[in-house]
Amino acid sequence: MRFDIVTLFPQIFSGYLSQSLLAKAIDRGLVEIHIHDLREWSTDLKHHKIDDRPYGGGPGMLICVEPVINCVEAVQKMSDTPGVVMLTTPQGDRLDQRGVEQYSQLNRIILLCGRYEGFDQRVIDILDPVEISIGDYVLNGGEVASMVLVDSTIRMIPGVLGDEQSSWDDSFSRGNRLLEFPQYTRPPSFRGHDVPEILLSGDHGKIADWRSKQAMEKTKRRRSDLLE
Ligand code: ADE
Secondary structure (H helix, E strand, O other): OEEEEEEOOOOHHHHHHOOHHHHHHHHOOOOEEEEEEHHHHOOOOOOOOOEEOOOOOOOOOEEOHHHHHHHHHHHHOOOOOOOEEEEEEEEEEEOOHHHHHHHOOOOEEEEEEOOOOOEOHHHHHHHOOEEEEOOOOOOOOOHHHHHHHHHHHHOOOOOOOOOOHHHHOOOOEOOEOOOOOOOOOOOOEEOOEEOOHHHHOOOHHHHHHHHHHHHHHHHHHHOHHHHO
16 A cells, blocks of 8 residues: 655654554555655745745635645656545544545555645645544644554554454454453562453453453443444
């Protein structure tokens, strides 16, 4: 799967891209990520400006239509698959696991990261992107939201996780509508907090029952909406 990320802050992605799971997926050829600096498509050759004041007045600056369209059109031509254009914005549809599963089936996503007060409306009218929000709060820009989208999507690509079962088992996925049950590792006792006896019993049937009961109780307590 190929991601093309269009951003004004390409450096934001460098640490994330070299992070272990993603770096491994890239190394193994399962995921390709290309970062494109929007400023390189500026029509202002001197200062590489890409934003301007809104017509009609108002606070902040808007990203201009021309560099964005030129950039996205050039990026689309970089591969035979045109790809689906997405825009990270607080005005978008809320990202959830169902969306993540759908996006992981795509061959290519071109992700536009918003900044400042937003884009000139014509960017949206011309590109008709899928607009995605990661929650009802406002970030300084769409870069973090884009990383969330990439991170959650690549988990679903076969082969990216060592064990195929692990993403199937994730909370909110098709294989599991429950929150995670509690897990423990050594030592068996720490500052008076003991590992539940049952997990040390070696009885796999009872352990499985205990885990599903714990997952169900936690879901009822915290996220009863998931059980509806
Ligand atoms: N850009 C700014 N805030 C955002 C959010 N909540 N989701 C996606 N993109 C954003």
